[in-house]
Amino acid sequence: xxxxxxxxxxxxxxxxxxxxxxxxxxxxxxxxxxxxxxxxxxxxxxxxxxxxxxxxxxxxxxxxxxxxxxxxxxxxxxxxxxxxxxxxxxxxxxxxxxxxxxxxxxxxxxxxxxxxxxxxxxxxxxxxxxxxxxxxxxxxxxxxxxxxxxxxxxxxxxxxxxxxxxxxxxxxxxxxxxxxxxxxxxxxxxxxxxxxxxxxxxxxxxxxxxxxxxxxxxxxxxxxxxxxxxxxxxxxxxxxxxxxxxxxxxxxxxxxxxxxxxxxxxxxxxxxxxxxxxxxxxxxxxxxxxxxxxxxxxxxxxxxxxxxxxxxxxxxxxxxxxxxxxxxxxxx
Numbered sequence: 001x002x003x004x005x006x007x008x009x010x011x012x013x014x015x016x017x018x019x020x021x022x023x024x025x026x027x028x029x030x031x032x033x034x035x036x037x038x039x040x041x042x043x044x045x046x047x048x049x050x051x052x053x054x055x056x057x058x059x060x061x062x063x064x065x066x067x068x069x070x071x072x073x074x075x076x077x078x079x080x081x082x083x084x085x086x087x088x089x090x091x092x093x094x095x096x097x098x099x100x101x102x103x104x105x106x107x108x109x110x111x112x113x114x115x116x117x118x119x120x121x122x123x124x125x126x127x128x129x130x131x132x133x134x135x136x137x138x139x140x141x142x143x144x145x146x147x148x149x150x151x152x153x154x155x156x157x158x159x160x161x162x163x164x165x166x167x168x169x170x171x172x173x174x175x176x177x178x179x180x181x182x183x184x185x186x187x188x189x190x191x192x193x194x195x196x197x198x199x200x201x202x203x204x205x206x207x208x209x210x211x212x213x214x215x216x217x218x219x220x221x222x223x224x225x226x227x228x229x230x231x232x233x234x235x236x237x238x239x240x241x242x243x244x245x246x247x248x249x250x251x252x253x254x255x256x257x258x259x260x261x262x263x264x265x266x267x268x269x270x271x272x273x274x275x276x277x278x279x280x281x282x283x284x285x286x287x288x289x290x291x292x293x294x295x296x297x298x299x300x301x302x303x304x305x306x307x308x309x310x311x312x313x314x315x316x317x318x319x320x321x322x323x324x325x326x327x328x329x330x331x332x
Contacts, residue, residue, distance in 0.1 A: 008139065010242040012267030015048035023047045023055065026326045033325050038293070042273070042315065043322025049246040049271060050155070054330075055323045057316035061106070061248075062149055063158040063305045064236065065092065065099055067114040068229030071123035072207075073165035077200040079191050085164045088304070089114055092162065098302050099160060102309035108158060115141065116228045124172055124225040125206035135219065138228035142235020150243040157240050158312065159233055160305020161253040167280055167301075168200055170256040172207040172225045174282035176215050177263070178289075182208060187252075187280035189301060218263050233257035237272075238265035246271045248315060249292075250308035251300065252280040259286040275311035276300055 023044040027033030033040065047055035067089045073082045091097040093112055103110045116138075121129040130138070149157055163169075167189035175185035182205040192200065207225040214220050222231050233254060238261035240247055249258050249272055262268045274292035277284070279299050287294065295314055300307045 008143070009238050009265040012238070012241045012265050012271070013244065014267060014270045015045065015244075016051050017048060019051065019053060020044040020048035022053065023322065023326055026329050027322065030325070030329055033329065036322065036325070039318045040322055042318035043326075045273070046246075046315070046319045047322075049244070054327050055319040057319045058156040058312075060153050061108045061156040061158060061312060062154040063099065063103055063108050063110045063160055063309060064145060064149070065110060065112050065160040065162060065305055066229040066233050067112065067117045067161070068163040068166070068227045069117055069120040070163060070165035070169055070227055071121045071127075071129075072125060072168050072203050075123065075125065075199060075203050076196060077168045077192075077203055078164045078189060079196070080164045082164050085162060086117060088162045089117055092304065097304060098306035099304035099309065102306045106309045106312040108309055108312060113145065113229070113232070115232075119228070121227045124169065125203040125210075128224045129227050130223055132223060134228055135223040135231055138231035139235040142232035142237075143239040145232070146236045146239035146243060146245070150240065150245050154245065156312075157236070157245060157247045158250070158305050158308045159236060159247060159254045159257070160250055160308065161229070161233065161303050163227075163229065163253075166253040166303065167282070168203055169225070169227055169230060170252045170280070171282050172204045173221065173230070173260065174256050174286060175204060176208045176211050176221050176225060177218065177260070178285065179215070180281075180285065185282055187282070189280070191301065218260065222260065230257055234260040234264065237261035238268050241265060241268040241271040244271070246273065248273050248275050248308045248312060250275050250305045251278050251303060252283040253303065254305070255283045255286045259289055262290060273315060276307035
């Protein structure tokens, strides 16, 4: 495991701020353009990410759904049994589940990444999630997937997740890296009751206690209390940003992974759009740290990238609306 994980990523450049400024300036010259509000900001961001003077919708979006098996799920921290994860993956692989329903509506291809589905992690409350070698391999896999997508022409990546105990892992990582108390870091996840919440909070507390002496060492924290699929997600997000490819982030797991990606590769956040807001505290605080305002507030705890896929048509509509207005203004 590298002590300098940030060195694994190229420098992350910002989207073209000149283009964003010109799009915003054009909109400001008309009553209708000024009425667009955040839609105008989205259009300017899309144009800047794509390097286009007039924004256009994303033509080749691709959802990558990362599946994992967490040892801590066997503590009873979720409303789902540990067997639910593989069942959801099988459903998605067969073309079903929320991810495929939302993807069909959004016109987005889906790729399942289930490298770690049959390799349960250590239970993070009492043991490390992975070895240093597994950490390095997971980070490299995330980078590799980003490179594959960008080289294939993907113009927007939608990362998603499947896994029982995902919000437990996200809360533990978030709590450790931000110094947030467990009771403030843990939400209701899959819809757990008070008793399960207490079990989940205890697991997060114990995981955070295990890494208390090295909270600033992000790679070591991740190896101790996250999961290979989480590390790969962070690697995907950071590498995509370094390759100047925007991402539409969904719920708590991917949002905390995006926060980690920003820690590993500063500047990543400028390539991110937040799709939807859940009730999980870890997502809300990480979105604020990333300076991202969600497109929608759906309170979804579904995972699978479903919320982001539901927001994708909104993102593309913003590009088309702003693009039409800017083109019209420049033609006059």
